[in-house]
Amino acid sequence: MSTDIVKTYILNRSSEEIKLSLIIGGIEQTGTSLITLNEDMVLKDYPGDLHQKVIGQNDNLHLKKLNIITVVTDTSPNHNHTDLYVLLEGGFVTKGYKMEEEVQPGASTVYTAEITFYQF
Amino acid sequence: MKYLLLIALSIFGTTAFAQQAAKNDDKEIKQVKFDLLKAPSSPASALLGFAVSDIEKPTDLSDFMLSLQSATSSYTKLPSSYAIDIAPFYLFRNKGADFSTTGKNGLQSTKFKDYLRQSFVVSLALRNPDSAFNNFKPTSTYGALGLKFSIIRPKYDDETKLKLESIHEKQAALLMNYKSGLEKKRKSPAYSKFSDRNIFLLDSIKKLENLSVSEKQEQAFKMMEDPSGEFYKNELKKSALDTVFKREIETEHSKLEADLQEEAKTFTGNREGLSVDIAGGLSTEFREKRFDNSKIFNSGVWTTFGYNWANGSSIWGWPVTFTTRMKYLHWII
Numbered sequence: 001m002s003t004d005i006v007k008t009y010i011l012n013r014s015s016e017e018i019k020l021s022l023i024i025g026g027i028e029q030t031g032t033s034l035i036t037l038n039e040d041m042v043l044k045d046y047p048g049d050l051h052q053k054v055i056g057q058n059d060n061l062h063l064k065k066l067n068i069i070t071v072v073t074d075t076s077p078n079h080n081h082t083d084l085y086v087l088l089e090g091g092f093v094t095k096g097y098k099m100e101e102e103v104q105p106g107a108s109t110v111y112t113a114e115i116t117f118y119q120f
Numbered sequence: 121m122k123y124l125l126l127i128a129l130s131i132f133g134t135t136a137f138a139q140q141a142a143k144n145d146d147k148e149i150k151q152v153k154f155d156l157l158k159a160p161s162s163p164a165s166a167l168l169g170f171a172v173s174d175i176e177k178p179t180d181l182s183d184f185m186l187s188l189q190s191a192t193s194s195y196t197k198l199p200s201s202y203a204i205d206i207a208p209f210y211l212f213r214n215k216g217a218d219f220s221t222t223g224k225n226g227l228q229s230t231k232f233k234d235y236l237r238q239s240f241v242v243s244l245a246l247r248n249p250d251s252a253f254n255n256f257k258p259t260s261t262y263g264a265l266g267l268k269f270s271i272i273r274p275k276y277d278d279e280t281k282l283k284l285e286s287i288h289e290k291q292a293a294l295l296m297n298y299k300s301g302l303e304k305k306r307k308s309p310a311y312s313k314f315s316d317r318n319i320f321l322l323d324s325i326k327k328l329e330n331l332s333v334s335e336k337q338e339q340a341f342k343m344m345e346d347p348s349g350e351f352y353k354n355e356l357k358k359s360a361l362d363t364v365f366k367r368e369i370e371t372e373h374s375k376l377e378a379d380l381q382e383e384a385k386t387f388t389g390n391r392e393g394l395s396v397d398i399a400g401g402l403s404t405e406f407r408e409k410r411f412d413n414s415k416i417f418n419s420g421v422w423t424t425f426g427y428n429w430a431n432g433s434s435i436w437g438w439p440v441t442f443t444t445r446m447k448y449l450h451w452i453i
Contacts, residue, residue, distance in 0.1 A: 004363050007344075010340055024218075025213070028219070030220060030288070030291070031223075034299055036299070045288070047288055063319070071295055073287055073384045106383075106386075106387075108377060110294070112362050116319075120325070
């Protein structure tokens with residue numbers, strides 16, 4: 001499975017909020033994220049999971065690019081599995097994308113996600 | 121102060137139970153082993169005598185469904201011998217539970233709500249013995265249900281907190297390197313041509329006047345999800361380029377990544393303070409393998425108190441443990 005995704009997210013014609021969640025795995029791993037929307041910094045050095053962060057509204061995100069970079073470091077004494085689940089809600093459909101990688105003890109995986117928003 | 125009171129109550133409680141047990145059955149007390157005092161990691165499996173290695177522990181929903189499918193021969197029959205531990209808040213992590221170390225509601229959290237969700241395990245077990253052993257009869261089916269969770273969880277000790285801070289700082293530095301590196305590399309025409317082409321494909325659907333907005337959305341969604349289509353392949357090519365860009369950036373900053381690995385390798389996750397865990401379970405014997413002919417087979421509640429010191433040493437025990445087996449009742453300390 002890849003550690004990088006490039007996706008397009010279809011927006012609705014509404015002012016409903018678009019929410020982003022980032023879920024870091026597995027148990028006892030340490031993750032930090034950096035999120036930008038076009039040139040704007042949304043979150044810098046955010047530790048751990050992110051739940052339903054409002055990125056914007058359906059009406060003001062057309063053709064904007066959401067870039068997520070998350071580094072997950074293996075700090076679990078029980079396994080060397082890292083994963084990242086990216087969940088987007090509020091648009092045409094709720095969409096989740098999972099990335100995962102086994103690493104050497106103590107090593108890190110850098111996950112990237114580039115999401116382009118599109119409104120019809 | 122309240123912790124001291126809890127420990128004192130626990131000691132008095134176990135002393136009282138010891139006396140009661142001594143009166144009931146001296147022989148039982150002599151057979152008690154110290155490791156029996158530990159709360160089992162999987163109460164239902166412990167009640168039905170499963171080895172730890174035989175317990176399924178799914179880490180996501182698809183794992184769980186695969187495990188269930190395999191044990192039930194594709195949902196056609198009950199499993200003959202099956203034990204599973206389910207951490208429901210881990211399986212449904214998108215509902216708000218955080219299992220990372222540094223998250224606001226993660227493993228470093230000292231809020232009861234957070235560590236209850238992180239430690240909550242439901243265990244299920246089913247056994248159809250082939251032959252008689254212990255108190256199990258081959259003519260019966262046994263089922264068990266158990267729960268386990270923490271009431272008090274110690275916080276990370278100072279050394280662990282410092283190490284996590286250091287790991288977080290290195291991760292932050294790494295993120296900045298990748299951010300600036302990727303921004304630069306993604307400006308290449310080889311990368312942006314795929315974006316331009318995909319926007320063109322979406323614009324083509326947008327211009328279709330005979331379709332309503334929802335029809336356009338559905339058509340675009342179908343196009344995006346088709347692995348053999350141009351749109352999907354363009355996105356794959358872009359993500360493959362990202363992987364290449366990342367490798368180049370990694371080479372430029374290999375020392376930082378190596379330092380981070382050294383730091384993380386020695387992470388222990390030690391905690392300091394009082395801990396209280398509770399585990400409990402109940403098993404039923406279905407005589408002649410009939411579900412309308414059952415009785416309680418055994419049950420148990422394990423309450424374990426403990427204390428961890430910063431140097432990694434710990435003392436635990438003083439448990440108030442209550443188990444029943446068949447018709448007999450034992451208080452074990």
